[in-house]
Amino acid sequence: xxxxxxxxxxxxxxxxxxxxxxxxxxxxxxxxxxxxxxxxxxxxxxxxxxxxxxxxxxxxxxxxxxxxxxxxxxxxxxxxxxxxxxxxxxxxxxxxxxxxxxxxxxxxxxxxxxxxxxxxxxxxxxxxxxxxxxxxxxxxxxxxxxxxxxxxxxxxxxxxxxxxxxxxxxxxxxxxxxxxxxxxxxxxxxxxxxxxxxxxxxxxxxxxxxxxxxxxxxxxxxxxxxxxxxxxxxxxxxxxxxxxxxxxxxxxxxxxxxxxxxxxxxxxxxxxxxxxxxxxxxxxxxxxxxxxxxxxxxxxxxxxxxxxxxxxxxxxxxxxxxxxxxxxxxxxxxxxxxxxxxxxxxxxxxxxxxxxxxxxxxxxxxxxxxxxxxxxxxxxxxxxxxxxxxxxxxxxxxxxxxxxxxxxxxxxxxxxxxxxxxxxxxxxxxxxxxxxxxxxxxxxxxxxxxxxxxxxxxxxxxxxxxxxxxxxxxxxxxxxxxxxxxxxxxxxxxxxxxxxxxxx
Amino acid sequence: xxxxxxxxxxxxxxxxxxxxxxxxxxxxxxxxxxxxxxxxxxxxxxxxxxxxxxxxxxxxxxxxxxxxxxxxxxxxxxxxxxxxxxxxxxxxxxxxxxxxxxxxxxxxxxxxxxxxxxxxxxxxxxxxxxxxxxxxxxxxxxxxxxxxxxxxxx
Numbered sequence: 001x002x003x004x005x006x007x008x009x010x011x012x013x014x015x016x017x018x019x020x021x022x023x024x025x026x027x028x029x030x031x032x033x034x035x036x037x038x039x040x041x042x043x044x045x046x047x048x049x050x051x052x053x054x055x056x057x058x059x060x061x062x063x064x065x066x067x068x069x070x071x072x073x074x075x076x077x078x079x080x081x082x083x084x085x086x087x088x089x090x091x092x093x094x095x096x097x098x099x100x101x102x103x104x105x106x107x108x109x110x111x112x113x114x115x116x117x118x119x120x121x122x123x124x125x126x127x128x129x130x131x132x133x134x135x136x137x138x139x140x141x142x143x144x145x146x147x148x149x150x151x152x153x154x155x156x157x158x159x160x161x162x163x164x165x166x167x168x169x170x171x172x173x174x175x176x177x178x179x180x181x182x183x184x185x186x187x188x189x190x191x192x193x194x195x196x197x198x199x200x201x202x203x204x205x206x207x208x209x210x211x212x213x214x215x216x217x218x219x220x221x222x223x224x225x226x227x228x229x230x231x232x233x234x235x236x237x238x239x240x241x242x243x244x245x246x247x248x249x250x251x252x253x254x255x256x257x258x259x260x261x262x263x264x265x266x267x268x269x270x271x272x273x274x275x276x277x278x279x280x281x282x283x284x285x286x287x288x289x290x291x292x293x294x295x296x297x298x299x300x301x302x303x304x305x306x307x308x309x310x311x312x313x314x315x316x317x318x319x320x321x322x323x324x325x326x327x328x329x330x331x332x333x334x335x336x337x338x339x340x341x342x343x344x345x346x347x348x349x350x351x352x353x354x355x356x357x358x359x360x361x362x363x364x365x366x367x368x369x370x371x372x373x374x375x376x377x378x379x380x381x382x383x384x385x386x387x388x389x390x391x392x393x394x395x396x397x398x399x400x401x402x403x404x405x406x407x408x409x410x411x412x413x414x415x416x417x418x419x420x421x422x423x424x425x426x427x428x429x430x431x432x433x434x435x436x437x438x439x440x441x442x443x444x445x446x447x448x449x450x451x452x453x454x455x456x457x458x459x460x461x462x463x464x465x466x467x468x469x470x471x472x473x474x475x476x477x478x479x480x481x482x483x484x485x486x487x488x489x490x491x492x493x494x495x496x497x498x499x500x501x502x503x504x
Numbered sequence: 505x506x507x508x509x510x511x512x513x514x515x516x517x518x519x520x521x522x523x524x525x526x527x528x529x530x531x532x533x534x535x536x537x538x539x540x541x542x543x544x545x546x547x548x549x550x551x552x553x554x555x556x557x558x559x560x561x562x563x564x565x566x567x568x569x570x571x572x573x574x575x576x577x578x579x580x581x582x583x584x585x586x587x588x589x590x591x592x593x594x595x596x597x598x599x600x601x602x603x604x605x606x607x608x609x610x611x612x613x614x615x616x617x618x619x620x621x622x623x624x625x626x627x628x629x630x631x632x633x634x635x636x637x638x639x640x641x642x643x644x645x646x647x648x649x650x651x652x653x654x655x656x657x658x
Contacts, residue, residue, distance in 0.1 A: 003591050027608055031615050216509065 009065035012081045014054035015089060016131050022047020023124040030117030037116040041100050044120045048100070048127070052093045058086040059498070064137075076201040078138040080270070080501075085135040087350055087498035088266040091357050092130045095259040096123065098361050098473065099251050105470050107372045108160050108249040119159060123255070126152040130263035137274060139188045139198040142267060146184070146227060149260060150177045157248040157256075169247025176230065176240040184227020190220040191275075200274040207289055208278060217291045224271065225297075231264030234335060235304035238328050242312075245324035250371065253320060254364035257327045258357045265353065269338060269346065272298075273501055284343035285425070298339035303433055306332025310440045319367050319377045322444060323360070326403060329441060330356055336434055337418045340425045343499050348421040350495035352414035355402070355484060359411055362477035363399040365470075366392055373464055379448065384457025389464045393452050395474055400445045402481045405438055410484035417492070566618055577606055 010017065025043050033039060064077030100123070103109045109119065129148030136142045154177065158170025192198055194216055195206040207217070230237040245253045272294055279287045288294050309329030316322040334356075337349035369392060370385065371377050386393035402409035415438065422431040466474075484491050506514065544551070581599070588595040613619055 003595065007594060024605060024608060027612055031608075031612055213507075 006066065009067075009077070009079070012058075012061065012063055012065035012079065015051040015058070016128060018047055018051040018054060019124055019128045019131060022050075023121055023128065026117060026120050026124060030121075037113065040117055040120045041103065044100055044124055045097060047124065048093050048097050051127075051131075052090065055086050055089045055093060058089070059083050061086075062500075076137065076199055078141050078199070079132070079135050080137040081135055082500055083498045084270070084501045085266065087495070088134045088262050088353075089131055091262045091353060092127060092134070092259045095255060095262070095357055095361060096127050098365075098477070099123070099255045099259075101469065101473055102251045102254065102365055102368060105372070105467060106249065106251050106368055109251060111162065112160060115159070119156070122152045122156050122159075126156070126255070126260070130259060133263040134266040134270075136267065137200045137270065139192065139200070139203075142271070143181070143185060143188060143227075146231065146267070147181060149231070149263060150181065153252070153256060153260060156252045157244050159252065160249050163247070165247040166249070167247075169244045172247075173240055173244045176237075180226050180230035180237055183223050187220045187223025187225075187227070190216055190223070194220070200271065204275050204277065207275070207291065212289075212291050214291045221276070221292045221294070222297075225268075225301075228264055228268045228271065229301070232261050232268065232331050232335075233305075233328050234301050234331055235308050235328075236301075238305065238308070238331075241328055242316075242321045242324040245327070246318060246320045246377075250320065250364055250368040253324075254361050254368075257323070257360055257364065261327070261331065262353060262357070265334060265338075265349070269349070270501060272338070272341075280343075286341045286343075288341065295339055295341055298335055298341075299427070299430055302332045302335035302339055303430065304332075305329070305335060306434065306437045310437050310444075313441070313444045316444070317379045319379060319382070319448070322379070322448070323363060323367065326441065326445075327360060329437065330360070330403075332437070333415065333418060333434060336430060337421060339430070340421050340427065342421070342425060344424060345418075345421040346499050347492075347495050348414075348417040350498055351417050351488075351491055354491050354495065355410040355414040355481070358477050358480045359399050359402040359409075362474065362481065363396065363403060365473060365477065366396040366399065369466070369470060370396075379451055382448065382451045383455040384452070386453035388457050391466065392464075395478055397449050397452070398478060398481065400448060402485070404442055404445045408485040410481045410488070413484055413488045413491075563621060570613065570619070573606075573609070 022044060025047070026040050029039050029043060030037070058081055060083070061081045062083075063081050065079040065081060067077035100120070103119070109116070112119075126149050129145045129152065132141060132145035133149060136145055154170055154174045157173050158167050160166045188198075191203060194213065195203045197203055197206065225234075226237060229235075230240070233241040245257065248256065273286065276289050276292060276294055277286050278289050281287055306329045309325045309327075309332055313322055313325035313329065316325060334349055334352055337345045337352060339345070340348075367377060370382070370389070373389070374381055386397075398409065402411035405411040405415040419431050419434070422428075422434070480491075580602070584595075584599045584602075588599055591598075
């Protein structure tokens with residue numbers, strides 16, 4: 001690799017460089033300003049705004065960074081910059097900006113005031129790792145970026161030192177993370193041993209050969225899926241999710257459930273599509289290498305994920321745990337969209353993710369506001385909340401309706417496009433199972449609404465004043481959930497423009 | 505025929521079998537005459553005192569972590585130091601930025617007090633003036649051990 005090609009690659013890395021610069025500035029200002037922490041979130045926000053500018057530029061980019069000039073027969077690189085990556089990067093930026101705003105009004109974060117510098121540094125470190133994860137097309141970078149995201153999130157999950165549950169969450173997270181990243185590393189080593197390359201495109205061209213060992217390839221595929229499945233909390237690797245989501249500060253829970261999942265799904269789609277594809281049919285369906293049955297594998301995992309998520313959520317009495325299981329179920333729906341293995345399924349996944357980001361962040365934000373007020377996330381403390389805090393109750397209800405996927409909310413549009421993709425691919429049985437799962441999920445979301453609106457308030461009504469910032473944030477998140485439910489053309493067109501994965 | 509992975513599998517199998525066979529064979533052959541002394545946990549020839557589940561001082565980990573960071577830094581700097589002349593100013597700047605970022609990390613550690621060597625608080629044992637009886641002596645030595653443990657925990 002020539003030095004000048006490295007320098008030329010830097011133009012493709014503008015968002016990543018911006019985030020790194022913001023991270024360094026946060027550390028620097030934390031050192032200089034000492035007790036005055038007001039500037040730190042502003043720097044982090046400014047960094048995200050600048051990064052979003054570069055990401056929007058990347059919507060039209062198509063290229064490789066750090067490509068190997070020494071191999072002119074195949075010009076591919078470690079980092080792929082394309083509109084698909086730009087879509088997921090914008091979701092990460094959206095989640096980060098909202099979570100930084102959440103942190104202003106979070107009581108948990110305010111209590112650990114003196115470590116605020118570390119908080120924003122780690123959040124930005126996670127964003128950097130997610131950006132690299134989204135655009136990585138080399139197994140080494142895949143592993144490295146996955147670890148960067150994981151290590152930052154381990155610390156953030158245990159950020160509130162005072163609560164025991166928080167430390168427990170961090171410890172559980174780190175143990176599960178170590179095991180699954182070890183499995184993934186083993187899978188990577190098998191794939192490298194079979195092909196002698198770490199670049200996904202090179203591996204793909206070598207796997208087209210007829211004399212590939214199917215068993216070893218299947219083994220490698222499943223092991224690498226273990227690493228990614230842990231990030232997106234897919235079924236056999238989801239055990240950490242409820243404990244970590246319950247123990248971590250709510251801002252971080254919201255961040256993990258949207259941003260880290262977005263990066264994981266982007267990595268999964270890119271890995272499956274680039275490494276195992278052999279061609280795209282005119283109908284938009286991907287023809288996969290016959291060595292490993294990705295379609296059947298993903299269908300089994302997705303059905304397992306959503307069924308386990310929905311049925312476990314039925315018995316939850318803690319709102320954070322309930323939302324954790326609901327986010328597992330949503331990961332199942334999204335995996336189902338990937339299992340279609342076609343561009344139509346991919347569009348449905350992008351639409352679903354765009355909507356999921358808003359509704360899930362919104363639900364977590366309201367849980368946080370209520371926890372700030374009543375100091376609890378237990379369902380039984382939500383009795384009569386619809387009367388004592390009418391605005392929060394009604395908006396929370398709207399987010400929950402969207403999470404169920406009832407019309408006329410945006411969640412319905414997301415599910416509609418997923419089911420259409422499934423039916424078009426003649427996967428009727430899977431669609432029916434997903435539909436039944438949605439019915440199951442109805443029960444536990446409605447249970448929350450029942451507690452809020454049909455039960456008598458336990459304590460007399462207390463005055464609750466919403467700060468203007470919180471009000472604006474709720475409206476910002478509620479508007480898309482309502483508007484995309486009736487006027488969904490913009491997000492559909494946006495998603496359609498972003499399905500191009502470079503080289504395919 | 506065996507593939508390359510097949511050979512590794514045979515190797516793993518043999519390793520596992522070897523361990524099991526070795527343990528059982530030695531159990532069959534060796535004489536077993538346990539005494540109370542023999543069953544004691546071995547601790548450098550001394551009689552074991554207290555629980556082995558003591559807390560280690562966190563400062564060891566801090567020092568190990570900082571050492572690791574700067575050790576890796578040196579590994580990365582060696583190839584750069586050999587080659588940066590060939591690439592002119594930009595080659596120099598690349599290394600300089602790397603060093604500046606690492607230096608910032610170092611400054612952060614320093615400022616936040618992570619380089620301070622946490623000193624143990626020493627509580628000297630109070631020896632009561634009492635006639636020297638064997639029980640009292642053992643009591644005092646137990647107290648001493650208690651203080652040592654506390655020091656390690658700090």
